[in-house]
Amino acid sequence: MKPQTTIHSSLRTVEWKKNTVVMIDQTKLPNKLVFVKYTDYNDVANAIKTLIIRGAPAIGVAGAFGLALAALQSKAETKEKLLADLEKAKKILFETRPTAVNLAWGLEKIMEVAKKGKTVPEIKESIIQTAKKMAEDDIVTNMTMGKHGAKLFDNNDTIMTHCNAGALATVGYGTALGVIRATKESGKKIKVIATETRPVMQGSRLTAFELKHDGIDVSLIPDTAVGYAMAKGLVTKVIVGADRILRTGHVYNKIGTYQVATMAKQHKIPFYVAAPLSTFDLKSNPDDVVIEQRKASEVTGIAGKKTAPDDINVINPAFDMTPPELITGIITEAGVAKSPFEESIKKLFKSKM
Amino acid sequence: MKPQTTIHSSLRTVEWKKNTVVMIDQTKLPNKLVFVKYTDYNDVANAIKTLIIRGAPAIGVAGAFGLALAALQSKAETKEKLLADLEKAKKILFETRPTAVNLAWGLEKIMEVAKKGKTVPEIKESIIQTAKKMAEDDIVTNMTMGKHGAKLFDNNDTIMTHCNAGALATVGYGTALGVIRATKESGKKIKVIATETRPVMQGSRLTAFELKHDGIDVSLIPDTAVGYAMAKGLVTKVIVGADRILRTGHVYNKIGTYQVATMAKQHKIPFYVAAPLSTFDLKSNPDDVVIEQRKASEVTGIAGKKTAPDDINVINPAFDMTPPELITGIITEAGVAKSPFEESIKKLFKSKM
Numbered sequence: 022m023k024p025q026t027t028i029h030s031s032l033r034t035v036e037w038k039k040n041t042v043v044m045i046d047q048t049k050l051p052n053k054l055v056f057v058k059y060t061d062y063n064d065v066a067n068a069i070k071t072l073i074i075r076g077a078p079a080i081g082v083a084g085a086f087g088l089a090l091a092a093l094q095s096k097a098e099t100k101e102k103l104l105a106d107l108e109k110a111k112k113i114l115f116e117t118r119p120t121a122v123n124l125a126w127g128l129e130k131i132m133e134v135a136k137k138g139k140t141v142p143e144i145k146e147s148i149i150q151t152a153k154k155m156a157e158d159d160i161v162t163n164m165t166m167g168k169h170g171a172k173l174f175d176n177n178d179t180i181m182t183h184c185n186a187g188a189l190a191t192v193g194y195g196t197a198l199g200v201i202r203a204t205k206e207s208g209k210k211i212k213v214i215a216t217e218t219r220p221v222m223q224g225s226r227l228t229a230f231e232l233k234h235d236g237i238d239v240s241l242i243p244d245t246a247v248g249y250a251m252a253k254g255l256v257t258k259v260i261v262g263a264d265r266i267l268r269t270g271h272v273y274n275k276i277g278t279y280q281v282a283t284m285a286k287q288h289k290i291p292f293y294v295a296a297p298l299s300t301f302d303l304k305s306n307p308d309d310v311v312i313e314q315r316k317a318s319e320v321t322g323i324a325g326k327k328t329a330p331d332d333i334n335v336i337n338p339a340f341d342m343t344p345p346e347l348i349t350g351i352i353t354e355a356g357v358a359k360s361p362f363e364e365s366i367k368k369l370f371k372s373k374m
Numbered sequence: 375m376k377p378q379t380t381i382h383s384s385l386r387t388v389e390w391k392k393n394t395v396v397m398i399d400q401t402k403l404p405n406k407l408v409f410v411k412y413t414d415y416n417d418v419a420n421a422i423k424t425l426i427i428r429g430a431p432a433i434g435v436a437g438a439f440g441l442a443l444a445a446l447q448s449k450a451e452t453k454e455k456l457l458a459d460l461e462k463a464k465k466i467l468f469e470t471r472p473t474a475v476n477l478a479w480g481l482e483k484i485m486e487v488a489k490k491g492k493t494v495p496e497i498k499e500s501i502i503q504t505a506k507k508m509a510e511d512d513i514v515t516n517m518t519m520g521k522h523g524a525k526l527f528d529n530n531d532t533i534m535t536h537c538n539a540g541a542l543a544t545v546g547y548g549t550a551l552g553v554i555r556a557t558k559e560s561g562k563k564i565k566v567i568a569t570e571t572r573p574v575m576q577g578s579r580l581t582a583f584e585l586k587h588d589g590i591d592v593s594l595i596p597d598t599a600v601g602y603a604m605a606k607g608l609v610t611k612v613i614v615g616a617d618r619i620l621r622t623g624h625v626y627n628k629i630g631t632y633q634v635a636t637m638a639k640q641h642k643i644p645f646y647v648a649a650p651l652s653t654f655d656l657k658s659n660p661d662d663v664v665i666e667q668r669k670a671s672e673v674t675g676i677a678g679k680k681t682a683p684d685d686i687n688v689i690n691p692a693f694d695m696t697p698p699e700l701i702t703g704i705i706t707e708a709g710v711a712k713s714p715f716e717e718s719i720k721k722l723f724k725s726k727m
Contacts, residue, residue: 246691
């Protein structure tokens with residue numbers, strides 16, 4: 022399977038090309054599609070820190086590529102000295118987004134491979150190959166998810182999506198938008214309605230951008246027009262990504278997902294979630310999950326322009342929780358979980374063991 | 375009743391002071407509270423056109439004040455010549471917002487008064503007195519509405535509101551925010567949660583501003599956080615204004631109202647609408663009402679900053695429709711209508727005849 026050629030028209034968020042890390046600079050979107058190239062791991066660290074690259078799967082792989090650059094940059098002649106150089110780079114890369122689970126995971130995976138190697142050239146080569154494989158695996162997972170999901174969508178569907186669960190949040194292809202891409206690639210004619218997704222506007226800036234880039238018919242709506250669009254019969258299905266899914270089927274995703282799901286239920290519109298098995302948290306209960314609050318300035322202004330009075334109180338949660346009774350199905354690379362979710366999620370995990 | 379002294383702390387959107395029209399320049403909000411003064415009706419016309427003043431009741435009265443200035447400016451020595459000068463001014467004022475029903479109503483009312491007068495000084499005086507009375511009547515209506523509404527709210531309520539149905543949309547005091555003001559003035563302790571209200575952000579710019587100005591505890595949320603706030607138990611009641619209400623209780627209001635009402639129903643939170651009887655359209659059926667689409671640039675950018683890709687399709691409806699089954703009560707100056715609405719609305723109108 023060669024994802025590069027299969028999905029040539031889709032965006033690749035981060036890539037390894039001739040000993041160089043190539044990324045889309047997401048801070049320039051949607052105004053300009055700019056690719057940046059790095060040969061120094063410090064630049065990769067800076068890119069993660071300044072949100073040139075974001076999205077959990079994408080920064081996990083970016084961290085791994087950063088360590089691959091550090092290996093190439095190292096002048097060490099012994100395994101011990103190379104490992105010391107890598108530890109130093111790992112620390113710098115990790116501190117860019119210390120709460121991101123995927124970043125720690127990507128860095129650890131590379132360090133394990135490095136420790137197993139014997140000679141310096143062997144270690145360098147295996148690090149590069151592992152990092153490249155992590156990127157490929159992310160895309161393969163998304164494409165497999167897409168294949169499972171595409172069966173749930175019909176010709177002439179208009180699919181609403183919230184936030185960006187697209188190529189730009191992953192290495193490529195995307196989760197929710199991967200299902201949309203796979204549906205289109207299966208020959209079905211579809212349209213997409215993307216919500217703006219205040220406050221950070223990933224719907225306008227990223228989803229609208231990447232779907233338009235791929236030639237998929239997309240319309241943008243303010244978050245306030247979800248109910249209107251459904252009441253007018255403009256939406257036949259909904260699909261979103263997820264930041265965390267519990268074993269009970271409770272889905273934590275970008276703020277606003279819960280009300281999109283409620284409106285879909287009210288209008289009898291199927292509501293799907295697409296996420297890899299790595300998104301599942303099989304241990305926590307809904308009461309355990311703390312929803313982080315983001316800074317007020319995201320709500321009180323946009324792009325440096327103030328839109329609210331000074332010192333106003335703000336409630337700005339990052340995520341909300343959608344209960345399983347609002348969800349038609351959860352699409353993963355192992356298949357689709359449906360109600361009763363606790364049972365069907367367990368089955369998906371067993372099938373992968 | 376002297377509303378000026380009773381509500382000294384509340385904002386007055388438009389006012390007649392010593393043969394001068396004084397307005398809050400709403401284009402400067404929320405950054406600066408600037409009052410502008412006009413003695414030339416052409417400047418009033420320009421203020422309506424450039425949205426220095428907006429909100430249906432407010433521009434109706436602004437138009438009347440514009441004609442009062444035109445009367446003072448006129449050098450006519452006969453009734454006929456004065457009426458000709460007024461007709462010319464009326465045309466200029468009307469063309470600023472030709473689809474606004476209230477503006478036409480305000481101008482017509484003044485012209486009727488002018489035609490009834492006999493001498494030039496008498497006409498000038500009666501025009502000024504009529505325009506001033508229209509402004510007072512708007513506030514008295516809102517305060518009466520507030521009195522009826524305040525009974526429905528309890529001590530320690532946290533009230534969610536959407537868009538701006540406040541002093542800044544009326545001459546003063548407001549409709550939905552008038553009820554909130556009256557509840558506070560009745561001695562009850564309340565808090566308010568204001569939605570941002572994309573795309574034009576009247577919640578951030580106007581509601582948050584005017585409640586903070588009046589010392590009412592207000593928190594701002596992005597429109598995506600309505601469901602979160604309700605699920606977390608942060609909201610005990612909801613109140614919104616209305617642009618049009620049908621005899622069946624179907625409410626047309628700012629886009630997003632329908633989903634706020636749906637979320638409230640899901641969480642068993644009472645949902646109220648506050649609007650004067652002049653907002654009711656007793657003739658139309660839901661199928662007759664055309665919802666206007668606003669320009670795409672409101673959604674694709676903010677304050678001149680682009681937030682979406684070029685040439686993206688946009689769906690940007692001005693209003694949505696909330697069906698009566700989601701509404702707990704409609705608060706008017708004649709009392710509160712409750713389900714079955716067709717019957718109770720009929721009663722309110724009878725009580726005013």
